[in-house]
Amino acid sequence: MSYKKLAKSFLDSANVSIGDTVKVEKEEVFYEGILLDRSEDADDEYIVLKLDSGYNLGINILNAKIELIKKGEKPKIQYDSLEIEKNSNKMDISIISTGGTVSSIIDYKTGAVHPAFTADDLLRANPELLDLANYEVKALYNILSENMRPEYWIEAANSIANEISDGAEGVVVAHGTDTMHYTSAALSFIIDTPVPIVVTGAQRSSDRPSTDAYLNLFNSVGAAKSDIADVTVCMHEGLDDNYCNLHKGTKVRKMHTSRRDTFRSINSEPIARLKDSKIVKINSNITYNKRNSKELNLMDDLESKTAIIKSFPGIQSEIIDYHIDKGYKGMVIEGTGLGHTPDYMIDSIKRANEENIAVVMTSQCIYGKINMNVYSTGRKLINANVISGRDMIPEVAYVKLCWALGQSDDLKEVEKIMNTNIAGELSEKSSLKHFLN
Structure with a gap:
């Protein structure tokens, strides 16, 4: 039993063990339920009951009284093995x-x-x-x-x-x-x-x-x-x-x-x-x-040195440089809106491309698809060879980039893989009806 010191003395006073049904009185309120075990590092002043409602309740035992209602069954160390024959019709x-x-x-x-x-x-x-x-x-x-x-x-x-x-x-x-x-x-x-x-x-x-x-x-x-x-x-x-x-x-x-x-x-x-x-x-x-x-x-080759980087107001380009210097092979940027980062980060993104590191753009908006052709920053990102994640959510783009880099270390081939619909991750059209109401 994980109850020690104060809690153990409190339970021992009524000969209570884990699995017993007990009633606890605390400040004129009564609680009845099954005494549960608890973690080793739990507060020594608390016990845990499972109530009839099915929910667990922690009770501070200071100034509380406990009464044994019914002894519980001892936990089984091991169940007897079930013998179930295969059914050829299933x-x-x-x-x-x-x-x-x-x-x-x-x-x-x-x-x-x-x-x-x-x-x-x-x-x-x-x-x-x-x-x-x-x-x-x-x-x-x-x-x-x-x-x-x-x-x-x-x-x-x-x-x-x-x-x-x-x-x-x-x-x-x-x-x-x-x-x-x-x-x-x-x-x-x-x-x-x-x-x-x-x-x-x-x-x-x-x-x-x-x-x-x-x-x-x-x-x-x-x-x-x-x-x-x-x-x-x-x-x-x-x-x-x-x-x-x-x-x-x-x-x-x-x-x-x-x-x-x-x-x-x-x-x-x-x-x-x-x-x-x-x-x-x-x-x-x-x-x-x-x-x-x-x-x-x-096709189980993956590149684990891949990261997701979230763009935010005040983000510094050194975040990109850090991942380059640490030997990362790919980065997914969770950009704003249609797929943007601050334009002062573009030089670091270009450096990543020059060092054969794949950079994929997604959106933190979750719904819809990115389009880096609309605004000037997006067009600069395209010129820096940032790969479009289209309508993939950032998590899926991250996983796919891990996988794509496991298939090839050639950036052109990685870009081709990222833009190929492998497992239904890319949609040709983005519809408003898919937006979460």
């Missing part, structure tokens, strides 16, 4: 975990949360999945998604390719939401796939009443069984629990810190809508690759 789906909220399950007896790293764990947490497919579930990482790195994208792509080579008819990648759209873009460029690859996650943990983990995973398996053989992201469509949207992996972005419908298609529309693990609508305006229309192929 498709074979692989689930690869990289970490994140969607990859965890809750033991409501003890409040403990642990990664669903095995098929047994996953199916215990979501038994309805058994009705949909046969499964192989593997843990690739157990990391917070902000710790993702380009080399991890390569490992993930190879793990997915191995699953497909071994007979997987669809792959679901469980991922933390913060950098999910980077990973979906990377997989889109690295892998030519004959089967669906669906990236999913959760905004709310599985121990909360408002969790989105189950619906996102359930519909992601449905998408992995579909005929849409692209890299996609499957997440909540709205704030209720009815539908999920399937977004193209290069046209999606996290737009809110905590809302369950945070993922939106940018400068595009979702490919499809899902309900109850079935596709209920396919968008006829969006093109996609169909199952078995491509041979499995990996």
Whole structure:
């Protein structure tokens, strides 16, 4: 137990252990719930209860009283193995975990949360999945998604390719939401796939009443069984629990810190809508690759010495010079408006080009496409050989530049790759109907 000193003495006074149901009185207010464990470095004056509502509550124990209501069950160290025979009438789906909220399950007896790293764990947490497919579930990482790195994208792509080579008819990648759209873009460029690859996650943990983990995973398996053989992201469509949207992996972005419908298609529309693990609508305006229309192929060379630089009032050209001097091979500039930086930065950008460093321009506006032909600064940037990112969001342009530099170190070839629509990342037209209302 992580409770020590004051907290431990407080709990010991009533013979209370983790998993027990208790009542705590504090300033004439009563709280009843299951005692949860807590982190080792937590404040010693607090305990944590899981309330009947499903939410966790920290309570300061100073001047509080505690009463044991019911002893809880002891946590199991290991579950007995499930023996589930493959059903020849069901498709074979692989689930690869990289970490994140969607990859965890809750033991409501003890409040403990642990990664669903095995098929047994996953199916215990979501038994309805058994009705949909046969499964192989593997843990690739157990990391917070902000710790993702380009080399991890390569490992993930190879793990997915191995699953497909071994007979997987669809792959679901469980991922933390913060950098999910980077990973979906990377997989889109690295892998030519004959089967669906669906990236999913959760905004709310599985121990909360408002969790989105189950619906996102359930519909992601449905998408992995579909005929849409692209890299996609499957997440909540709205704030209720009815539908999920399937977004193209290069046209999606996290737009809110905590809302369950945070993922939106940018400068595009979702490919499809899902309900109850079935596709209920396919968008006829969006093109996609169909199952078995491509041979499995990996192009997994990346250049990690690539950066995103955000333009802002007062930015200094030394930022560009710093990246040149540190040996960076490419830079994506998140410019203002139609794709601009202050004109005093142009000499440093020219220097980057002279030293064979690719510079790509995008816009911090997110929606719409850049056009460096409209204003004089933009035309100067064109003359400095800045590559247009067109309607790619900065994150996708960054990932694509990492990938393009992995394919070639010739700037002309890199520019050609950046201006070629590889995985649906470039649109011919920008429509106002795609703007987020």
